[in-house]
Amino acid sequence: MAPSSSVEPRAGELIQIERIGQYVPxxxxxxxxxxxxxxxxxxxxxxxxxxxxxxxxxxxxxxxxxxxxxxxxxxxxxxxxxxxxxxxxxxxxxxxxxxxxxxxxxxxxxxxxxxxxxxxxxxxxxxxxxxxxxxxxxxxxxxxxxxxxxxxxxxxxxxxxxxxxxxxxxxxxxxxxxxxxxxxxxxxxxxxxxxxxSRRDLPIKPLELADRRRFETAARATRLPPEVLPSAWLFANHYLWRELLNYCWAEVDGSLCLFAESPDGIFMPAPPLGAGSGPNRTLIATLFSWMNRRNGHSAVTRIESVPASWKAELEAWGYRVVSKEPEYLYRASDLVDLQGDAYKSQRASYNQFCRAHQQATMAPYQSTDAPDCMALCQEWQDCKSRQAQDESARYCLEDSRRFHMRLLADAEPLGLTGHVVWIDGRIRAYTFGGALAKEVWCVLAEITDRSMPGLAEYVFRESVRAALAQGYRFINTMDAFGLPSLARSKQAYHPIHLVQTSIVQEP
Incomplete structure (x- = not known):
């Protein structure tokens, strides 16, 4: 840029750069x-x-x-x-x-x-x-x-x-x-x-697909009860966002420590994995010290998705612990049976769809389905974009589009299972999920043709039925992403437990 004189530095941070002139006319x-x-x-x-x-x-x-x-x-x-x-x-x-x-x-x-x-x-x-x-x-x-x-x-x-x-x-x-x-x-x-x-005390490595097994082994070693496992324990839930955040990891004191770098600095989207059932005070202090050196004074320094059972101990050590939006856990058999008045609305919508589309079939996702699924995703996003009230909502939709593109391309190596719904020779819905634990299935994504009443209820029930057949007793549908309407929809299916996690920061 154009030559200019610098203000006298107070702490040596303003450096004379008269030689660096503005190259662009x-x-x-x-x-x-x-x-x-x-x-x-x-x-x-x-x-x-x-x-x-x-x-x-x-x-x-x-x-x-x-x-x-x-x-x-x-x-x-x-x-x-x-x-x-x-x-x-x-x-x-x-x-x-x-x-x-x-x-x-x-x-x-x-x-x-x-x-x-x-x-x-x-x-x-x-x-x-x-x-x-x-x-x-x-x-x-x-x-x-x-x-x-x-x-x-x-x-x-x-x-x-x-x-x-x-x-x-x-x-x-x-x-x-x-x-x-x-x-x-x-x-x-x-x-x-x-x-x-400044980073050498943590031997960080970029997160790659080959790290999935290592991540899953560490997640299992954390030894939390299945009903309190958050979706942050699912490798795909991080890997699929690599186009928005730089992910890396390090092995520290026997724990796998995952980091994500945003424009404002580096943070941990999950707590140290493999550390047993509780927090390690020395390890937590080491990680905060390292992030602070990397981030300078940025307020981005934090550890997310920390189990609720760690809260009292972390607060006793002087950390600030703030609750995140909860995730929703259901009993799979409840979502398949839809018995009683509690599920009257969902049962009616499911039956209405089945009567209107008797030829609808759900089939396992295959890689050849990707173009049709992406076309459906684009339809869904176009509809949501027209409803978006501000610029930030539209940019969130663009982020979501990238997520779905990567999901459809990498589902199999990520260990995810998908299903598609065929109606009149066209894919009108798809859903993907993965195993959080031996008995817990996490629903990672679901897209449906919004013009078809009951289709959302149909694809959800049938995908849960498939998970139950594979031995998964519980279904985690993640959080409501701050959307009140989505939270009401999740509550309407009567979760048996709200999975509580927290964000941990230094005071």
Missing amino acids: SRVCLACEVCCRFPEADSFLRPYFTGDEIRAAVGRGLSPSAFGDHAGCQIEVQPHPAGEGYVCPAFDAATHHCRIYEVRPLDCRLYPLAVMWDQAHREILLGWDMKCPFLFDSQALLPEQAAFREHVAETARYLEQEAVLAMFERHPSLVTRFQEDVVVLQSLPALTARLSV
Whole structure:
């Protein structure tokens, strides 16, 4: 970005970078519709500010409320005043100028160069973000330009200065997750080594399909009663979200410790697995210490899906324990029999569907069914999208679409079982689940043609019937995802137990 003088650093976090000039011509930047704009409020593309950069920005007039953590964080964006999506609060939408240009953070100064981890999360790379339209300027031919190559080399040399390496170590969130639309230009070995040093006490590895057996063995060794097992004990429930979060794991004191990295930092989506029936105080302290070193001051540091039976002990050790939304556990035979007045509504809907669609059949999912299932998923999402009230709901639907694409592709190696419902030669519903324990089946996904009354009741009852035939006595349908209507639907099937888990944070 354009040369400027830095504000004098209070703690060495604002580094002089006059040599790193703005490579993209101003005429392109001022006509651009990409920079400083974001599709969603929590976009991982929001610029990260160190503590000193926040103080400099506030000194230039930005509201302190734009920063959730004044020690260092991504900026809070605001609705676009004249369009869709969100903009940086420092961006003047009328003029396309930055109000704090002279003290903008390093994250912005480098752009469209990006510093990111590779896909395996082993190496830090310097690349060019293809979202910048200058890459496609017919006159640019950037990789062939000697001036461009020198700009990249100069930037890499700057990034691997000791002062800058130390800043990245204090603020590891400056390194973004892997992005497929960033053209890799070169590796940054000194930065990789520095951040790897800060992680070396935990030998983390990227989560891969081959780790499924290890994960399941550790989950079984945790020795919780089957009726309190949460869906976080299902390997697929993490692996299928890899396109949104960087998952990795480490073996620590005989426990498998799973981590997920979001734009705000790293956290544990499940407690240590394989640690017996209760928490290990030393291990928990070690994990929080490591996450704090990785995250700096980010509030993202936490352990999720901690069993309710651990709560009293963790609170006694001084941790803050907050209950999560419960998951729903049923007796499989109740859902198949649908006996009595308690299930009158579900029984009526099931019978109505059977009378209207006497030729409907449920069959095991096969890989050849994937295109038809994905088409049905798209129909379902189009319907939900029309009902969505805000942008965040629509982006959640897009995340869900990716989840279903991966689910349909990897169901078999993930140990999942699927069923499809054929009606008049077309797939009108599908469902997938997996084993949480020897007697507990977890329903992971279910999609139905919403225009067919009773189809949801039919596919649920028949899939539970198949699970019961395989020896599963209990059915876990996960939580209600914060949706009151879904919670009412789950309650209407009369769960025998609410599986309670918690989020654990340091005080």
